[in-house]
Amino acid sequence: MLSEAAFGLAQRGHDVEILSTCARDHYTWANEFPAGTVEIPAGRGDGDRAVLVRRFEVERDTPGTVRDRIGDRILAGETVSIQDQQRWMNDSLRCSGLWNHVFDHGDRYRAIVLAPYMFWTTYALSQIRPERSIIMPCLHDEPPAYLELFRSMIEGVHGVWFLTEPERDVAARLYRLPDRQAIVGASVEFPESHAPDEFRAEYGIDGRYVYYGGRREWGKGWHDLVLGYVRYLERRSGRSALQLVTSGVGPVDRPAGTERHIVDVGLLSDRQRDNAMAGADAYLQPSAMESFSRTVLEAMLASTPVIANRASEVVAWHLAESGAGLTYEGEAELVECLDFVTDEPAAAAALAIDGPAYVSDRYRLDHVLDRMTATLDRWLPVRRVQEVAG
Template sequence: MKIAFVVPWYGEIPGGAESECKNTAENLSRNGIEVEILTTCVKEFNSDWSSNYYEEGVSQLNNVTIRRFKVRQRNTRLFDRINLKLMRNQKISAKEEQIYIEEMINSDDLYRYLETHGSDYDYFLFIPYMFGTTYYGSQIHPKKSFLIPCLHDESYAYMDIYKNMFQSAAGLIFHAEPEATLANKIFDIEGKQIILGEGIDTNISFEAKRFREKYGIYDDFILYAGRREPGKNTPLLIDFFCKYKQRNRNELKLVLIGSGEVSIPEKFKKDILDLGFVRKQDKYDSFAAASLLCQPSINESFSIVIMESWLCLTPVLVHSECAVTKDHCIKGRSGLYFENVEEFEGCVNFYLKNPQLRRKMAINGKEYVDKNFNWDRIVEKYVRFLEEA
């Protein structure tokens, strides 16, 4: 079996579909599956999509072959104008949809390679759904093309241009039941489907004391781990925490780790601690030291950080409008969810006042991850699904 993952960018990129693709490819490779990466020369999502950061050609990373192709030049201004409408949840025309997909990241050299080397591979796995590499690439050899869409309930998902792509694919690999439900609600899917999840490294070590001593944080704290941006609802978390502190005179802190800019009100700078991007071991230690992890994003198709938090024996608090993270909490009996600031306050205080229940919920979460998302199980499910498709 020979598999090619087709992804807009590839490398040491933390979090998101990029990290999932890399981890999945490497774990399949370790289990004897021949895997290649077909990608562009762009560095990452936040880079200039017209700029070739990497040299084109073939390279190796952790025993996985990477083929990089130069990107097509694009009209960034035109794309940004249409994308702004979508970010504001405004309806766009069919013409604007076509411009959007043509002026995002694309590689004509990549598409030509797919056309001429289709017989070299048994399966193509395209991740995630919205980029040009998936849209154009998956329709070249649809009978051996599988989508890993990473679908959210967002304006992009409702664009008509994606319907044929979802309908023509040989199969779809989903991370969670709510994602599959959403996809089948929007698209008339004909290909085979599986709710597979994501693989997690369950053999991680952590030490709360080590984190507290290194960063000098000894009070109870809520942890946020991930990109700090409006799309992840970080500003909402900061706002709710500030309102919580106005109503609760305790020593609780909010600790932020991850990349991206963040604005902290001057009045609360002693209570909101921004550690920026930290080492992986420090991240695991921070999970263990936290009273709870808060994942406020409503746009998640899986959420690695809540799985890592459970593995480090810390329960989670998620936004009730994110069907996926809420579903994980319910199925794992390992987290709470909030809709407004009052519910946020109630959930936080419940955790602080009930340490034994907090511990029990965290143990439930660890068992949920160990049972469903260890790499041996995920690799087995990938291979079986593709062979039977």
């Protein structure tokens, strides 16, 4: 998300650096990329600017037991002292090289954009140059969001960029937001075309199906989705039923007897994913904690209706605004949604008719960059602080 914004801003003539860690995976935080700098052209033309990427090694030299112990208390909704909140934050990845770079050179940057709110990098770096820091929190209504630690962070920075209105509403409930706040959104890539038959042929899928792509884990609602789907199969006994096609990482955990119905196609490229979405009767979004839900927007672009967990305020809001799908609360409603899509395919498809326009109007890269640059010009005009050298 930030990477697309960085390259987009560079293409518009801004000098942009990406400051990051050497990690590829935020589960292990292992240093996989080499530390140092690399220049990546922002566009395909010879005269295009380059984005300078600086990577710094992550330090993970603590066992993480303090984080686990305090984290359990946070998730249980207990009141945790500010001292323990700080111990929780620091018993995770740390990146002193990155901190020192911003400490020593932070005044060279017109703006320092930090995301997401819960990472050490955001918390630690936002304290160094708060007067030019903008946080893109990617916030959910979840126990850590209630911590004093994050309240003081959000309230102390120069500006906040939100992805959606519901995210801003959550933040406004939890914090005293600074005046400088804006909903800038994030961009979604627009495929040139969709080729659902390509996907069917490649994976041998003949019949109708619903699709879920993403991490198959508890936090994403995967297991609840499987339970609901099995219930749907039971109810459709003797009648036609949709397959559940899934891609991504994490164990599928199919109940015995459902192997024919729940099909794992593994990891997909962006094109394969877009094609999978286009071929589906519906895209399923069971997660209750989405701050933006890019996949839902990608499904809308494919004119595929979405069936989503209503507990996710953001997804429910996308669907209310666009009309491009249905939401459910609980297993019974999920089963009804699946039944509807199975029995009324034309009506289900018609729901999605305004999906592409909804995404195009709001989440084209150009629109997102317009909003970002407009806020930058208002909040941190060039005359006020030195533009990035280079």
